[in-house]
Amino acid sequence: EIEKTTRKNNSKRRRQRKLEEERQGQEGTFTSVSAQHSTPELMAEEGPGGDRPHHHPPRRLLGEYNHQLCPRHFSSIVRPTKGVEMKPALLSLITVNQFAGMDHGDPYTHLSIFYELISTMGVPGEDEEAVFLRLFPFSLTGKAKTWLQAHPNQSLTRWEDVERKFFARFFPLSRYISAKSEIKTFSQGTDEPLCEAWERYKSLLRKCPNHGFDDVAQLKMFCNGLMPQTKMLLDASTGGSMMMNDSEEAITIIDALATSDYQAHHDRSQPTKKRILELDTQNAILAQNKLLSQQMEELKK
Template sequence: MQGTIQTRGTNSSEPLLNDPEIERTKRRNNSNKRRRRNRANPVGQPTTHIPEVFVYDIPKFTMEGEGGVHNDNQNRRRTIGDAFTYTGPGEFSSIVRPTMNDRLAEMKLALLQLISSHQFSGLDHEDPHTHLYIFYELCGSIRVSGADEEALFMRLFPFSLNGKAKAWLHSQPNQSLTTWRDVETKFLASFFPPSKNTEARTAIATFAQGADEPLCEAWERYKSLLRRCPNHGFEVELQVQTFCNGLQPQTKMILDASFGGSVMFRTDEEAITIIESMASTDFRSQHDRSSSHKRGVLELSTQDVVLAQNKIVSQ
């Protein structure tokens, strides 16, 4: 078969020969390709999908400078050995150490020695409230502002603990105590639990003067019971009445005479003033009088009682 093919760019009409054998060879090759493809994928058979292969992300290391190694991954592969090695922060204190000014940073050694000499060990007979009172008094020897005062408390408080109390402080989560309020609240919650609070309230309500206990010592002991339980909940009037009811009959009789017949005739402020005056007089008498006198009996003359009454009336 012959044909005429025109090419662009020429005006020649010279016929080009088309070889039939080449055309047949081309068609045969295309047919063979289709047959091979059909045999590989028969009609009606589902196409097989090759599953994805998941490759674990292996840390890539690049060199930085001479002999330097840099890990591109933020989270390094954790080995079993890492689990037994501490790699946390460098702060091992449960109390967050606040920033202090230069003057407080150079605290005198004498203050640390004073605080260390009044340590709280957490024993059953120790009172955490009394420990805090003493701690505040010692820290009060340094004049500081409000913010610096809290920093001072948090810096020095660990030095005031020992034994069981020190172990308690170390058992708190690392850097968990961020304010002095946190320290004080958790300290009292641990060493003055509700059971001790109940015992302290009971001791106040059932107060009784000892058989040989002077008025001055009974009054101081009663006030110490109140201090040991600041949240006792007793009103001032009830505190005075409870103390008077717990006195020995002879002591109560002399005290009632100072009240003008009964404590019920006085206000709480007047009653406390009279008790303080009588206790002060009794304290002096315990040291001034002969040791042959029986200890524990309130030895006040009638003149002492009259003088105490006149002092209250004149106020």
């Protein structure tokens, strides 16, 4: 039994030595392969002690910090994938009607003109958004241009977003409340003719298209703001009271009276032109009177 145990232990030790020799042989092979794959460049980079030197970034001069290149393709509005034909004549018209973002500027009128100009291109409905996105930046200048460029690059991808942000910036809630109040408190000026009062009131409505007043409310506010003599004129033109007509009839009557009033006001404002013959006659009389005065002075001496 003792002899059997001894043989078993000897066999176990031989196996362990064999495994140890195989492991050492594998490590030696790996070291040899690694040495063979060491490139001359890596060896050249190593210092005397085998340490690699530290790489320092290239030196920059003080003046270089003041001369950074401007991004060449920056645009807050994403460029449409579909090509857009940019006619010089159309670009010229758009730049002539630019919006500067001033407090007195009218963003609704600006977009209305912008849409009208784009419509002259005859663009199909499915391509309109691409045209709006491409040409809208050319319609802005001053504060409005600065506002657009303040958005991150390529951040505005839909025309609906551009339009919404444009109105939020240049027609905020405070301005909406003020514009709506102007409509409600409209009043005709003391020396303002009916034609000018009617045009001014319609202009107030256009500048605030989301006022929420229906046709009847609009006409009542206009009539209530008129001077007493103008109200009497409107009532007389209807043979009773303006309030007894519906909105369509009332608008037709006001338009007709405003047109007639404009013509009469225009005729009164035209200066009377004197004819050449009248001017020559007056000049002759003045010259004759001057000559007579000189002759009288000579006789008195």
